[in-house]
Amino acid sequence: MTDCFDAITSRDPAVERCSNDVPSTAVGFLLRGADENWLPSARRFLASFKAHPGGFPHVPHVMLKGFADQIALSEAEQEFRKEGFVIRHLDDDGFDIMAYARWAQDLDSEYICVFNTHSEILADNWLARFMRNIIQNGIAMVSATASFETLNHVWSIFPPFPNMHLRSNAFCLRRELFVQCVADLTFQKKLDAFLFESGPRSLTTQIINAGKRVAVVGRDGRAYGPRWWPFSGTFRQGTQSNLFVADNVTRAYDEAERSEKIRLAAATWGDYLNEDCPLPSKHSLAR
């Protein structure tokens, strides 16, 4: 089969790390030691990282924060150091998003790809899938999952359903853009983190309002615009067969009974799961 991107999608890790012909990309994995399951989570991610080549040159980083003791921290460092990860220590405040922001601010790479503690890569060429859509198609931000769910029923400040937003478990964008979006924000409360993901000034909304495109990328490599998210086969849809990065939320969906799956799918996508219920015009932001 023809691979038009052969030059930069070698499976050779050495090539992945040091090509100067392609934009520099940092891949960051956040590990929070305060999470009691941090070690299994770290090992799960590392195993999947090793099993599935990214298909695009990158430098892997691990963001360590919230470790209560030095022994655990050393163990975590050792786990990642032997796989060639750059270790970055961060304060455990400001929730995950603040850690991403601090990490991104200190980098000099052009693009960043972020995974949260619960992430697990499910397919090869995962970074290539992200980067091709960013570089070739000019999409500003891509993520492995997205949702229409809203917290409007809890906090009125959140937009009503359908509240389109890319989820922040695994996403990729230009570093500069990300830093710009988080510059004025403070993350002191959980609400701030929620707002940054799906609030009226979410990362997704900021990018859209700047006239840029956002998309969910499936295992097939396609970048789905918001209009087609409910048909992407990714987050909380069917058997999530088109998902290429799993997390604790997608796993919970996998393990749920059918009735619970239906409830979750309805909460996430509502009636937009049906082909005859497209998004209203004002939300049709795919193109």
Place this chain on the structure above:
Amino acid sequence: MPSETFRDLFEAHRGKASDKWDLYLKVYEEIFAPLRDKPMTLLEIGVQNGGSLDILADYFRNAKAIVGVDINPQCASLPFESERISVIIGDAKSGKTREGISSRAALFDVIIDDGSHVSNDIIATFFHLVPLLGDNGIYVVEDMHASYWKEYGGELFAPYSAAAFFKTLTDVLNHEHWSLNKPPADLLQPFANRVQAALPMDHLERIESITFLNSICIMRKTAGERTTLGARRITGRESNIAKIERFEAFSRKAELHSAEDYFRAWQPQPPLEALAAKARLVADLKQQMADHIEQVVGPTRERPATHQRTREQNNGWMQVRKQKRSLAEQLNHAQQQIGEQSRMLIEFRQEADQLRHHLMQMHQSSSWRLTYPLRLAKRVIRFSWHLQHAFFSNGSFLVSFGFRLLSQMLTEPDLAEATMHRVHTDADLRSEIMQTVGMTPAEYAALSALARHMEKGYRALRTTGRRLLLSRLLSGATRAYQGVRQRGVRFHLDEPQGIIVPTRRGVVFRGWAVDTNTKEAAEVRVFAGGQPVRVDRYKRGDVTAAFPDQVSKNAKAAFEAKVALRGRSTWVRVELASAPDRWVLVHRALLRLVGSIEATDLRSKRTGDSAEWFDVLQNHLAAQIDEMREHIDTMILRPAFLVIIDARKSGHNLDVTIGSLRAQIYRAAGVVVLGRDRPDDDNNRIQLAPAVSDETVQWIDRLDVCAPLFANLDYLLFIEPGDRIVPSALYSFASAINRDPTSELIYSDELFPTSSGAPLPFHKPAWSPDYLECFDYIGHSGVFSMARARRLSLPFTSVYDFTLRFTDSLGHDLVAHLDDLLFERAAPFARKMTGDDDVAAILGRLERTGRNGIVAPAPSGINCYHARVRWERAPEISVVIPTAGYTKLIAGRDIDLIVNITQQIVERSTYRTAEIVVVDNGDLNECQKNHLAKLGCRSVTFEEQAFNIAKKLNLGASVAKGELLLLMNDDMEIVQEDWIERLCDHMAKPDVGVVGCKLLYPDRSTQHVGVIHYHGNPDHVRRGYPADDAGYFNSTCGVRNYLAVTGACMLTRRALYQQLGGYALQLAVSYNDADFCLNVRAAGYRVVYTGDVALVHMESLSRVPSANLDEVRYYHERWTPKLPEDPFYNERFLTLAPPSFEPRTNDRLL
């Protein structure tokens, strides 16, 4: 003295019939001989045919009177030669009859009771007639064996049987030895009470002997006043061994006359009344046990009444559980929200304190005062936005509050108990809640209305973003309805609620209306935009159950009206008939279009019409074309497709096909027309339109996948001239390859034209190798890996042959199915002119896979065949049949099920099974046992009391010896001799773990042709169709892979059964077969249904499957996370209730 004995006379007797047991002839001779020549008198109770009186008259030649008594009036007309014989008609126990008897003779020397043989009659007759027995008279009771029979009022230990009476009489005979100060009458009085007769003690005490022989009892009456032992007489003088006290008084009475001894002597002997009471108690308990067993076992016999009751109870349970689960889900969710809110509240308060301090400082600054006008303007702009959100924020808090209240209710043990056991209807639930929490109806109504509106609003807010709270609050019945309701007409609208209903296409109005005065459904009419809308009526069990005496069970209480949206908004009126031709408005609603008109461009009515939906889906795909093109540009893998147009038989409309290939957004790397030289005649020569006949189309007359021409191609697709593929078809395949590059075969659904004009969609199952072996279900809708084809160097005779060869050893993980309609066929789904190619292809598969056999067409199938295997060594099969030993009334005949099925297996089957193992409950009757023994069946008994069919089957399987297990119900009938052979055909494939077959109802409609899952529950597909139904693309007549087949007849491997631990013991009644099949699949084996075998399952057609809720929960927890959807049945585009394979569009839920 006459020489003939009684026996001689009896045997020489001719004329009127008489019957005596052989023993009686001997006994009578012994006891009657001394009286034979005397002028005696004889009374016989029970004349019957009169033969006995003739014989007795012959025997007692000098008898003065021989009197017969019988209750049958016909006996009066019996002629007797001897004038000494006379017959009295009447009941021997009655006073009138006794007078008649006394008129014949004052006393009798012999009385023979050969009457009814009922214990009570014998005892009463004895009491009545013993005074007529003369001195030294003999009283004979014949046929005493009847006193051991229940139907004659006796039993072995029955306290009031005739045998018990005469045994007691022996105690009376020995009264002087009782050593008790107790009159003999005390012992006999209970008998007299029972038969309501006076106790003739004077005469009873004169009975001097009672002789029991087999079935006959003989009493003799003394000539004196009473029988006594008499004085002790001693003779001889030497007593060296045992000393005899000559002057010792033989009396122990003084020693035992104390009260203590009295009780010791009497109390352990239960008084007869007490015994009788206990007997009654035992009888009652037996009856209760029988009733209980009937309740438990009854449903399995499918008695309609019991079944109906069980079904209703199950429905009630299901509703309650459903409500409980739904409430629990909402509760959990609400609790999470409350928790989050509480935490946030604390944080907010802390933050507020800090901010308040900063605010005060800021307000004091001059810059703040100068910028006030700007802030004011901003506030005004945002005013309305804040107002809305504030309102709905409070609404969600109230919802949370409502859920918390419900939580408290549900955690009340009393309420939980009530909900679980007593609640059947909404009304019951309301009543229970009110009672438990001490609410008045008014309070409850207010709270529930608030909660309902809030919950609906909350849901709408989450799923559609629409705020329906206001409309919910404004909904409800009109004042006019209140008046109608008071007159006994009840109405309820289930959905939609509220007066403003946002919708995109239309709304279904559902509810019920009943008139308790007429006990029938109340008329309902619906108007949309002033125009009447059709209202469908149907029965609803929960409604009729809620009004048990007020509404007929057959009333079609429920109604349903589908109202389409007309324009942007449509007013709907629902009216109820309060009297003939009098209507009251009970509900009004405004349907409003959601979204913009533009958004409805792709909208279609989800009516189930496949043609419309095909257009919807195509439009949906078309709208994505730009994004797909973008995807193509960034694809990691770009598979090169070779499309081969097989024009060997016809080249008609070839340009249509090539045109559709040109329209692909993902272009094929090569297009080849196979068969350019055929057909030969000019008229049929393949013609291409100039626009499509360019150099990109290659022409070949022979396909060789290894040819250099195809060297750089990755996937191969066959298509026929005239067929069209949708523009995104090749893109979809390419996309699927990018999703899973290991796929070597990917196939999609397709659409066939029909004569009616409406296209027939073929929604295919997931990879089904056994289906493929009977019917080319992949055909021209799949792409094949060229690498594999080259590796196998596949020759090509037909596409079917190619597909079979390609998949000979293809792992299931290398096959993918796209459930998109990517192909439009030019020709309808119809029988081929000749199926030789197909037969040859299947024969080739058999040969390649080491099976020797033949291929036979499926009788009603379309291009469908069955591969029938000839075994070199037929596998040994153990048939395991659990049974309860029932006899069932079917089609007017009583069928002993286990006898019937075992006999049929032996007599109607050509396959010699190794053994038949019958698992019974230990209650088979002798006849059944003898039958099974005669057939050589092995029997094992299930000893446990609790019904558990899974355990029974596991028990049977544990003793089975065959390498294959055929698990069967006992209510089956064999209608096909080679049924076992045909089941075994599939066991020749090593990956097949379970084989099931077609089961028919007694009326020969289909009962089982495979099991699918929908909504997580197993159900039979295509139930109730004709026996020769071909099914959906040969689903019934052919062979198909399913998740499960029914356990009513299931062939499996014994080793596999044991490996998996057999049936799950947790599933005692339901779902155990489906669970086993899913376990088989999880172990890597396939489950196969074959239409080549049909059996009759004598299950009631009207039976509604019911299930234990605990078992349902177990099953759901175990399997629905892994199987949210059935891979072998398209839940989106085929009918679900019932699952009949009829094309229909359903809402997508996942």
